[in-house]
Amino acid sequence: MTHNKNIKVLIVGAGTSGLMLALLLEIAGIDYLLLEKKSTFLPPSRTCVLSAVVLPLLEQLGFLREIEANSLPARKFKIKRQGNMDETVGEFDGSIFEQRYGYPTLVLPRPAFYNVLLRGVPKQKILLGKRVLSTTQSDQGVLVRCADGSTYSGDLLVGADGPNSAVRANLYRQIDAAKKAAAAQVAAAKAAAAAAFSNSLASSTPVHKSSSRDGEDGMTEPLTSVKAKSGSAKVTMVHHSGSGTSLYEEEDRGERAWTVMGITQPLDRILYPDLDLPYSDFVIVMGQKNKHTYWCMPTANRRLQWTITTPIEKSDKAMGDDGFKASEFGQEAIDEMCSKYEHYVCPYGGTMADIFRQSPRPLMSKVLVQEKIYDIWHSQRTVLLGNACHKFPPSAGMIDNINISESAALANLIYQLESNSMSEIRSALTRYQQEREPYARGALLLSKQLFAIFAEQGLVAGINRKLALSKATEGAHRKLNDQAHKDRPQVVFLPMVPHRGIFVRRDPPVLRGIHQQPHTPPGSTSSLSS
Numbered sequence: 001m002t003h004n005k006n007i008k009v010l011i012v013g014a015g016t017s018g019l020m021l022a023l024l025l026e027i028a029g030i031d032y033l034l035l036e037k038k039s040t041f042l043p044p045s046r047t048c049v050l051s052a053v054v055l056p057l058l059e060q061l062g063f064l065r066e067i068e069a070n071s072l073p074a075r076k077f078k079i080k081r082q083g084n085m086d087e088t089v090g091e092f093d094g095s096i097f098e099q100r101y102g103y104p105t106l107v108l109p110r111p112a113f114y115n116v117l118l119r120g121v122p123k124q125k126i127l128l129g130k131r132v133l134s135t136t137q138s139d140q141g142v143l144v145r146c147a148d149g150s151t152y153s154g155d156l157l158v159g160a161d162g163p164n165s166a167v168r169a170n171l172y173r174q175i176d177a178a179k180k181a182a183a184a185q186v187a188a189a190k191a192a193a194a195a196a197f198s199n200s201l202a203s204s205t206p207v208h209k210s211s212s213r214d215g216e217d218g219m220t221e222p223l224t225s226v227k228a229k230s231g232s233a234k235v236t237m238v239h240h241s242g243s244g245t246s247l248y249e250e251e252d253r254g255e256r257a258w259t260v261m262g263i264t265q266p267l268d269r270i271l272y273p274d275l276d277l278p279y280s281d282f283v284i285v286m287g288q289k290n291k292h293t294y295w296c297m298p299t300a301n302r303r304l305q306w307t308i309t310t311p312i313e314k315s316d317k318a319m320g321d322d323g324f325k326a327s328e329f330g331q332e333a334i335d336e337m338c339s340k341y342e343h344y345v346c347p348y349g350g351t352m353a354d355i356f357r358q359s360p361r362p363l364m365s366k367v368l369v370q371e372k373i374y375d376i377w378h379s380q381r382t383v384l385l386g387n388a389c390h391k392f393p394p395s396a397g398m399i400d401n402i403n404i405s406e407s408a409a410l411a412n413l414i415y416q417l418e419s420n421s422m423s424e425i426r427s428a429l430t431r432y433q434q435e436r437e438p439y440a441r442g443a444l445l446l447s448k449q450l451f452a453i454f455a456e457q458g459l460v461a462g463i464n465r466k467l468a469l470s471k472a473t474e475g476a477h478r479k480l481n482d483q484a485h486k487d488r489p490q491v492v493f494l495p496m497v498p499h500r501g502i503f504v505r506r507d508p509p510v511l512r513g514i515h516q517q518p519h520t521p522p523g524s525t526s527s528l529s530s
Contacts, residue, residue, distance in 0.1 A: 008031040009155070010154040010157045011032055012132055012157070012159050013165075017386025017388075020403070021158060021160065022126070023117050027120070033152060034125055038129070043110045049105060049401075050071075050401065051485075052103035055103040056500075060496065060497050070108045071107055072106070072107050072280040074094045074095075075095045076281045078283050079091065101503055109305070131166070132147075144157065156383070158382075159171065159383070161388055162386070165384065258367075259309045259366070260338060263299070263304070267304060267358060271349050275303075275304065283297075285347060292309065294306065306346075306352070308337065308341055369393045371448060373444055374389050386403035386407070387399070387403065405489050406436050409436050409489055413431060485503060
């Protein structure tokens with residue numbers, strides 16, 4: 001298969017989605033540039049939870065062995081209640097995934113995963129300190145202007161810059177402006193038609209009622225022609241939400257809770273003996289009198305990922321910065337939230353204060369738990385990727401798998417472009433959203449259900465949790481997981497890895513009917529070989 005090597009892709013955001021797309025374009029031999037607003041590269045504090053949805057792709061890239069060496073397989077999710085750690089409120093067995101889907105669910109520190117991706121992306125193709133101010137697009141290409149005065153041009157712009165995406169904000173402004181301009185054009189056409197009708201009415205001469213086109217008052221009926229005039233104006237409407245609300249307002253943000261998270265340094269074997277076990281049991285602890293929860297998840301090298309989640313207060317919904325909700329806050333805000341939970345027992349030993357003290361401060365963060373999928377993912381030469389087009393709660397472990405899958409799907413479509421024309425790019429981006437949005441919506445539904453099981457409290461939530469974790473619902477859970485695992489994407493420009501597990505995957509449309517020889521682009525790094 002041949003592909004268009006003349007296209008240049010601008011990627012904004014060096015998170016999981018942006019890095020993965022950059023890596024795949026590097027392998028495919030497609031020109032790109034990655035712009036990151038932060039001046040230093042520091043991965044977020046969350047762990048990576050990688051399932052059988054994306055592990056075939058990582059095996060295809062030759063990364064699976066290294067990822068396995070730096071991770072632990074997830075075994076169980078245990079729900080406990082603060083004050084009674086000996087009792088398990090509920091339990092979910094995740095170890096069955098390996099037999100059914102061919103791979104275990106792996107838990108590894110995000111810095112370790114980022115290091116794997118970064119080795120495949122040349123340093124000169126990642127520009128730090130590039131905060132995007134504005135974007136423009138036309139038939140000829142796209143232009144990005146940054147706060148430092150620099151500008152960058154290309155054929156396709158990918159906004160992988162997270163929940164508070166600057167690319168999305170600019171894109172929605174453009175769509176909103178085009179919508180208003182189109183409406184103004186229609187209004188002007190109607191006004192011109194009305195004026196023409198008024199002029200013709202003033203100068204017209206009465207005719208007899210016997211005329212087949214006369215109205216009841218003896219005047220010629222012009223409404224048909226007026227409708228034809230107003231309807232004949234050729235107006236190209238951009239895709240929009242269908243409401244009168246400005247797209248840029250983004251009123252429904254789907255906030256659910258605040259979360260503070262971090263990851264420890266390697267912990268003492270004597271004080272934390274269970275961290276030497278060859279698997280990871282997620283322990284979710286629910287508060288007694290309030291609605292908070294905290295999680296502890298072992299990762300490789302005796303490190304512990306921890307997360308504290310507390311419901312968002314109504315007064316907090318007014319917080320924002322230049323129209324955006326803040327997703328990360330400073331160390332002072334993190335310390336304030338952690339101080340409320342220092343005396344709580346850590347399910348792996350000691351107190352949470354001990355865990356906080358052994359967590360590097362640069363790897364701690366505070367974020368909003370949000371649930372939202374945007375209706376518009378693309379327009380003209382701009383497309384959104386990963387957390388820029390949807391927001392998932394971290395509790396479900398869906399984020400990285402969905403984001404990586406979308407990066408692979410978009411890389412495949414870019415690789416298959418035969419030209420950099422607006423029409424072909426628009427067609428590819430339409431296919432991208434049509435292919436990926438259903439999976440994103442399914443994942444959001446599943447993540448909401450898991451968030452309710454693991455985090456929500458109260459009498460009704462308790463009854464629902466007991467029912468959800470009972471054997472009576474195993475079939476329903478299997479169907480949901482099967483639906484998520486139908487899509488296990490790989491890239492079309494590398495040899496595909498063989499199928500694993502008893503559940504047969506369904507290749508995405510872009511892969512069907514494709515038979516090709518292995519593709520080895522110039523400049524491939526040695527880390528891509530198994």
